[in-house]
Amino acid sequence: MGRYVATRLLLALPTLLLILGVVFAVVHAVPPVPSVEIDSNVDLRSVTRQFRREFGLDLPVFVNTRPWTDVDDVLALLDANDEDAMLELRRFAVVPLLALSEPGQERSIEAWTWLGRCVPEDVDPREPETDRARKRERNSAWAIVTSRSAAERVGAAREFVAARLDHYAPQGLDTVRVMFGETQFATYLGRVLRLDFGVSVHDRKPVFDTLVGRLKYSIGISFGAILLAYVFAIPLGVLSALWRGTRKDAVLSAALFSLYSLPSFFVATILLRVFTVGEPFSWFPPGGFHSARGFDAMTPWERVLDVAQHLALPIVCLAYPSLAYLSRYVRSSMLDALGSDWVRTARAKGLSQRAVVVGHALRNALLPLVTLVGNVLPAVFGGALVIEVVFDIPGVGSGLYQAIVQRDPNLILCGTLLLSVLTLAGYLVSDVLYSFVDPRIRFGERSPRVGTERVR
Amino acid sequence: MTRSRDPLVSLGRAIVVLVALALAAPLLALDVPFYASIPTGVATTGVGAVPEGVSLPWFEALVDVRRFASAVDRSANVALLLSIVFVPLLVRFRRSPRAIVFGACAWLLAGVAGAFVCECSRPSHDWVGKVAAARAAGQDVRAVFPPLAFAPTTIDAGHGREPPSARHPLGTDSIGRDVLVRVLYGARTSIATGLLATSIAVVVGVLLGAIAGARRGLADAVILRLIEVTACFPGFLLVMTWVALAERTSLYAVMTILGLTGWPTIARLVRAEFLRQADLEYRVAATALGAPWWRVVVVHLLPNACSPVLVAAAFSVSGAILAESGLAFLNLGDPTLASWGELLRQGRETGMLHLILAPGFLIFVTVTVMNRLASVLRDRFDPRRCEDVR
Numbered sequence: 001m002g003r004y005v006a007t008r009l010l011l012a013l014p015t016l017l018l019i020l021g022v023v024f025a026v027v028h029a030v031p032p033v034p035s036v037e038i039d040s041n042v043d044l045r046s047v048t049r050q051f052r053r054e055f056g057l058d059l060p061v062f063v064n065t066r067p068w069t070d071v072d073d074v075l076a077l078l079d080a081n082d083e084d085a086m087l088e089l090r091r092f093a094v095v096p097l098l099a100l101s102e103p104g105q106e107r108s109i110e111a112w113t114w115l116g117r118c119v120p121e122d123v124d125p126r127e128p129e130t131d132r133a134r135k136r137e138r139n140s141a142w143a144i145v146t147s148r149s150a151a152e153r154v155g156a157a158r159e160f161v162a163a164r165l166d167h168y169a170p171q172g173l174d175t176v177r178v179m180f181g182e183t184q185f186a187t188y189l190g191r192v193l194r195l196d197f198g199v200s201v202h203d204r205k206p207v208f209d210t211l212v213g214r215l216k217y218s219i220g221i222s223f224g225a226i227l228l229a230y231v232f233a234i235p236l237g238v239l240s241a242l243w244r245g246t247r248k249d250a251v252l253s254a255a256l257f258s259l260y261s262l263p264s265f266f267v268a269t270i271l272l273r274v275f276t277v278g279e280p281f282s283w284f285p286p287g288g289f290h291s292a293r294g295f296d297a298m299t300p301w302e303r304v305l306d307v308a309q310h311l312a313l314p315i316v317c318l319a320y321p322s323l324a325y326l327s328r329y330v331r332s333s334m335l336d337a338l339g340s341d342w343v344r345t346a347r348a349k350g351l352s353q354r355a356v357v358v359g360h361a362l363r364n365a366l367l368p369l370v371t372l373v374g375n376v377l378p379a380v381f382g383g384a385l386v387i388e389v390v391f392d393i394p395g396v397g398s399g400l401y402q403a404i405v406q407r408d409p410n411l412i413l414c415g416t417l418l419l420s421v422l423t424l425a426g427y428l429v430s431d432v433l434y435s436f437v438d439p440r441i442r443f444g445e446r447s448p449r450v451g452t453e454r455v456r
Numbered sequence: 457m458t459r460s461r462d463p464l465v466s467l468g469r470a471i472v473v474l475v476a477l478a479l480a481a482p483l484l485a486l487d488v489p490f491y492a493s494i495p496t497g498v499a500t501t502g503v504g505a506v507p508e509g510v511s512l513p514w515f516e517a518l519v520d521v522r523r524f525a526s527a528v529d530r531s532a533n534v535a536l537l538l539s540i541v542f543v544p545l546l547v548r549f550r551r552s553p554r555a556i557v558f559g560a561c562a563w564l565l566a567g568v569a570g571a572f573v574c575e576c577s578r579p580s581h582d583w584v585g586k587v588a589a590a591r592a593a594g595q596d597v598r599a600v601f602p603p604l605a606f607a608p609t610t611i612d613a614g615h616g617r618e619p620p621s622a623r624h625p626l627g628t629d630s631i632g633r634d635v636l637v638r639v640l641y642g643a644r645t646s647i648a649t650g651l652l653a654t655s656i657a658v659v660v661g662v663l664l665g666a667i668a669g670a671r672r673g674l675a676d677a678v679i680l681r682l683i684e685v686t687a688c689f690p691g692f693l694l695v696m697t698w699v700a701l702a703e704r705t706s707l708y709a710v711m712t713i714l715g716l717t718g719w720p721t722i723a724r725l726v727r728a729e730f731l732r733q734a735d736l737e738y739r740v741a742a743t744a745l746g747a748p749w750w751r752v753v754v755v756h757l758l759p760n761a762c763s764p765v766l767v768a769a770a771f772s773v774s775g776a777i778l779a780e781s782g783l784a785f786l787n788l789g790d791p792t793l794a795s796w797g798e799l800l801r802q803g804r805e806t807g808m809l810h811l812i813l814a815p816g817f818l819i820f821v822t823v824t825v826m827n828r829l830a831s832v833l834r835d836r837f838d839p840r841r842c843e844d845v846r
Contacts, residue, residue: 423690
């Protein structure tokens with residue numbers, strides 16, 4: 001058992017890595033841009049450059065081919081006068097630029113100017129002390145080179161570069177390290193391993209704190225929905241099993257099936273229209289987690305009522321698909337139980353219908369239901385996105401939606417990771433619970449989950 | 457049991473009606489006449505002038521990139537024209553499921569290919585306005601329009617946000633486009649998404665599932681890991697991110713991503729079926745008779761793995777339709793296509809009931825039909841569950 005859980009946890013790592021990689025590729029397929037007001041008097045170029053430096057966007061996304069920069073590449077950049085691309089090449093442009101600055105070369109003066117811009121490095125206080133010390137050493141050595149006379153400086157620069165060749169022209173294994181290590185994805189992974197998920201592009205706040213702050217709202221409606229679904233699904237399933245083959249069962253089954261196929265955003269829209277705007281009813285507030293005004297002045301009891309009133313509609317919208325699914329499950333496992341030998345024995349020894357159904361059949365039928373939490377949890381969390389957006393609840397889902405619309409890479413990545421971890425945890429919990437409930441289950445391949453998956 | 461009580465028959469009918477409505481949308485609603493006879497005069501001059509003389513402009517409009525910006529629409533239009541050939545063929549061979557499947561696929565492919573071959577771009581003619589002007593001027597104009605003379609993109613100026621009326625049977629949306637027309641064309645978007653996403657999922661799923669089940673060993677282990685990883689992919693989130701970040705929102709990206717995240721269920725089923733049948737005597741006999749492994753797979757194993765795949769495919773269609781309308785509902789849809797979810801979003805913003813109920817009801821019906829089809833098929837294929845069927 002412990003070994004099984006450990007294997008699953010280990011397998012979860014490559015899964016999360018792949019999910020992260022794919023989402024990272026999608027998010028960075030179009031590079032994010034800084035949000036600047038159109039009419040403001042800022043230099044968009046320098047703001048963009050600073051923005052790209054700040055969020056590490058000046059590195060290649062997955063594979064760094066910059067160590068193979070040669071004289072022709074640099075010449076092409078010189079011809080195009082592409083300042084940004086040249087400054088993003090940085091140290092890998094130094095060796096080709098030096099070759100071009102040799103006296104007698106056609107564009108030596110131009111190349112020397114660029115060299116002067118590419119060699120000095122910014123010392124970032126967030127970096128480790130050893131890196132900063134090396135940078136300072138290089139910057140001061142370069143200052144000495146540039147202080148030489150025009151005749152001597154190229155020779156001095158050649159010596160400067162030759163003494164630090166492993167920095168400017170990495171060889172062998174170093175190349176591989178640069179190729180895969182000095183990329184946006186590797187940098188991001190490194191930060192994620194230290195649980196640093198970065199800051200939002202828009203408000204510069206740590207995205208993890210933002211999402212965790214929103215998590216309580218999501219958990220509130222999700223658990224409310226799961227609770228509601230179970231509370232209604234069990235009696236409905238039992239009744240429809242007891243009524244099996246009658247007209248009542250047919251009607252109930254058809255109704256539950258339709259409920260399962262009703263898109264939740266449609267139901268949410270209708271409920272909002274009918275119950276919140278006063279035409280014909282105005283029983284519930286139109287959205288939010290609690291009243292915007294006067295909430296702080298309420299007594300605790302009033303607060304609970306206020307939140308309950310706000311959450312009633314979203315919880316119903318989130319609960320009914322799971323309710324339909326669960327009650328079908330209760331019905332079939334009740335039918336299994338009612339047809340079993342021990343129930344016949346219970347009836348034969350003269351127990352009342354109530355004792356047979358509740359005491360014998362239901363108790364056994366309910367056990368597997370516990371395990372379905374793992375199936376329902378991801379569905380509810382996924383479904384919460386649309387419902388949170390519609391009902392304006394400040395949960396993880398609506399935060400993720402805003403991040404996607406506003407193109408906030410760190411927030412999207414962190415949110416996706418959070419939801420994926422929850423999904424994987426849900427499946428694992430479901431499988432482990434299943435083995436507790438039914439000891440006959442041996443761990444191997446999971447049975448296919450046809451029809452239990454919903455897109456939202 | 458009489459034939460008419462079989463749920464499969466009524467479900468099949470419902471699907472045929474839905475597909476027919478989606479295909480026939482331009483037949484019912486377009487602002488271009490089937491047949492026009494225009495004399496020189498008012499109609500042939502000015503902005504939006506129409507060509508004079510006798511013409512059949514409707515047929516040309518079907519492949520006009522200016523009227524139908526999306527290739528989905530143009531493909532459906534060509535498929536509509538080709539129905540003259542394919543419907544009689546399908547009716548003739550209706551007893552053979554294989555002929556129906558191949559015929560439907562050929563029809564679909566011919567529609568897509570035809571749309572790319574015949575595509576044209578014509579200057580925009582204002583047929584409705586010009587014909588009305590010429591009639592008002594007392595000229596002898598003959599033009600036969602579809603019952604609803606509106607295109608899905610036509611904005612009926614001065615008629616925005618109207619409840620149902622004689623002019624607009626289901627009212628208009630917030631900028632004055634006819635809701636009935638957009639609902640008809642929206643069926644195409646939904647069905648196209650469902651079909652394409654499911655096709656991709658089925659192709660990838662059957663291929664990988666068959667390889668894993670037939671070859672075992674390393675291939676099986678690798679594919680099994682791939683299935684586990686992909687099954688955890690947050691498909692809807694990925695689609696949302698892609699659509700929101702891409703410069704131009706396109707339905708094809710939606711279909712592709714939904715397909716590429718939806719295959720694990722199918723691969724798992726095919727693999728399980730292959731493993732179950734590996735030891736059955738007919739398969740052993742086939743191998744003993746000297747059939748190569750690929751022949752055993754294609755001729756014996758795959759046809760038997762069909763039934764669970766069909767069930768999963770039906771569920772996948774309804775899932776893809778839900779995802780498409782959900783995206784459009786979140787304002788992340790393809791702006792060149794009419795979509796049920798997009799109408800529903802307008803309904804939510806304006807609170808107008810006709811904008812909520814019409815598209816919502818259609819999404820509901822389509823999804824119910826596909827889900828019901830899946831569960832009926834599942835019960836049909838699984839004799840153990842049969843007694844439980846309602």
